[in-house]
Amino acid sequence: MKRPPLMTFLEPLPLSRAVQGGLEATHRLSAHSRRSSTSFDIFKRHSRRRRTKVKRQEARTKLVQTQNTYQCTFCTETFKTKYDWQRHEKSLHLSLENWLCSPHGPTAVHPEEGLVCVFCGLGNPDRAHLDGHNQSACIQRPIEERTYHRKDHLQQHLRLVHMSKFIKWPMDAWKVMTQEVRSRCGFCGINLTTWASRVDHLADHFKAGSTMEHWKGDWGFDAKVMDRIDNAMPPYLIHHERNSPLPFAATKGPADTPTSAYELIKLELEYYMSNCHQRGIPLDAELHFEACSVILGAEIIAINPASSSPSWLWDIFMSAVDVANQARLRPTKQLTESRLSHLKINGKGNIFENCELEAALQQYMAAHTSMGHFPSDSELQQEACHALNRSETSSPNPSPRFLDFLMRVVWSSTLWLAPLRQRASALASLANDALSDPYFVWGQTDATASLDASMDFDMASLAHGGWTSTQQENRSLSPEVMPDLPGIMQGAPDTRALIRDKVRTATPFFINDNNSYRRLKQELSRFVMTTMSPNNPNRHVPSDDELKYQARWIVYDDDDPWNQTPVDNAEWLQEFKRDVGLQQGC
Structure with a gap:
């Protein structure tokens, strides 16, 4: 019987396809591994490959503003939809509404309640009640001066002049819509007769690819319509403005604003005085009236009311009731337009928010009260002048004549001290209540959190003499030396020449505002x-x-x-x- 042949390594066994595939893969890996001398080099090479990272390109900030299809013809903003575009132009630039304050008098006949006051709805109001709303302030004025083109302007007028709020009846009937607005197309030059036709016509141009770069000429509005335009620039300059580093946009506002109410009022009064140089240097009464107008104009566009941020700088101007009421009767457009600044402070809901002047005087009163001394009126007036001196010393745009004017206003009356003392008393009572709480921690209680930040006591600054000004220049801090002030009312020839030389350096020019x-x-x-x-x-x-x-x-x-x-x-x-x-x- 014949034996089968012995198996040797030279004669491989028949393998399955799966095993053959695995061996072939092993041979391929082995062939690649021949390039290295040891197996450890493989791990080294793989580790080096893992450490190699692909650099990602960081997204760069684009300086060029994104342009959407529909472009505003009054500022540099653009929109994706026709609805947003036409709504923007109507609400922020050219309102088609007319609101006439009390067109039929201070009373009206309600269908259910009879004769009522149009400002508050009180039934059968007497003459004393109507006079309390200053109803004669509007009745005696011409229709043009008590007509408002925006609802929010009417609301501000009701609050400032008539001490009332907007109520649907009968104030909804005070609105009159304007549809016939003659204009021209800056793309093709045709004349348009209504606002609706203007919207549809310009929308067709925008959908066809036209931009404000192709606009020629002005809007073609009548003179009365031109007076109603807000927050606008010439349409043929919009493309040039859009390519600037800080293009003007109605919803964004300027990039640079004054830092405090003191600086804002100073800049506006400096600008006002520079425009009055031809008819002479304005008197203190005129400057006081203009300062009230600046404050009221800032309140119109403020997010928070003035009552939320009390300040004695507000009090020294607005405590003069006659001057303040006269300023309230000015048309809203005069209060906000033709200003050097935008009457806003970036990051603040009101220009008097976190007022350092208010905080300085509150700290002064708190320090003296804690020692059993209650400052007199003259001491508070003198400390107010010290605070003004400190603010002027650190001001980026110093103005000695504005400082002298403010000091004269401080010493001219003591009416502004009453609300200041009331706020100090309220702060003291809140502080005592907080200190009686065993779990009280300064800065973490609801009592102190509810106070305005301008009234917070900085005890560290008090300890180091932060509320005194021995190093400051003592500029006319008492009524005895007030007549020696180089006042703006004296008008000496050398003073006029000095003012003319300093006008251009005292008022900065804000570029990107309307x-x-x-x-x-x-x-x-x-x-x-x-x-x-x-x-x-x-x-x-x-x-x-x-x-x-x-x-x-x-x-x-x-x-x-x-x-x-x-x-x-x-x-x-x-x-x-x-x-x-x-x-x-x-």
Whole structure:
């Protein structure tokens, strides 16, 4: 019988397909491993490969504003939908509503309650009640001065003048809609007769790919409609403005604002005085009235009411009831327009929020009261002047004449001290109640949290003499030396010359707000008047290059030709020369 042959390693056994595939894979891996001398090098190479990371490109911040299909014809904002676009233009730029305050008098006949007061709804009001609402303030004024183009402006008027709120009956009937608004299309030049036709026509252009870069000329509105436009700039400058670092947008506001109510009021009064130089330096009564107008204008656009942020700086102006009431009767447009700033402070709901002047005087009263001494009126007035001195010393735009004016206002009356003492008494009672709580921790109780931050006591600063000013210059802090102030009412020739020299450096120019174009036109018009004045020994007609040069100084306080202004736009320059009476080629 024949034996089967012995199996050797030279004769492999028949393998299955799965095993063969595994061996083939092993051979392939082995072939790759021949490049390395040891198996440890494989792990080293793999670890080096794992450490290699792919660098991701970080997203860069785009400086160019994203452009949507529908573009506002009054500012640089754009929108994705037609509804949002037309709603934006109607609510923020050109309202089609007219609100007439008490068109039929202070009383009206209610269908159920009979004769009622239109301001509060009280039945059968007597003359004393109506006088309490200052009803004569509107009845004696012409219709144009008590007509408001926005509902919120009417609400502010009711609150400031009539001490009332908006009630649906009968105030809903005070609204009159305006639909016939004549305009022109800046893309094709045709004239439009209604607002609805303007919306539909411009929407077709935007859907076809047109942008504000292609707009030519102005809006084509009538003079009455032009007076109603808010927060707007010339339409042919929108594309130029959109490419600037800080383009103006109605919903965003300016990027730079004053830091406090003191700085804001000072800038506005400096700007007001610089515009009054031709008719003489304004009196204190005029400055007081203008300061009240600035405060009321800021309240109109404020997020929080003035009562939420009390300040004695507000009190010294508004405690003069007659002047404050006179300022309340000014049209809303005059309160907010033609201002140097936007009457806002970035990060604050009200310009008097976290007022350092209020905090300084409250700290002074708290420190003296804790020692058993209650400051007199004259001591509080003197400390108020010390606080004003400290604020002026650290001010980026110092103004001695504004400081002197404020000191005269501080010493002129003591009416503003009563609300200051009431707030100090309320703070003291809250502090005593909080200290009686065994679990009280300063800064963490509801009592102190409910107080405005401007009234918080900084005891550390008191310990180091933060409420005294021995190093400060003692500028006319008592009534005995008040007549020696270099007041703005005296009007000496050298003082006038000094004021004229300091006007341009005392009032900064905010670039990206809705009033900047109006201010530029006003300042440039004054330059043209002085250049062409018969009393000017170098009288001449300014050239286009002179206007561009002067505009750069007005806007940037510099003459670098790389700085562009609206004067560099041919349409704006032509319109300006037409308005001021300059003729081409003179």
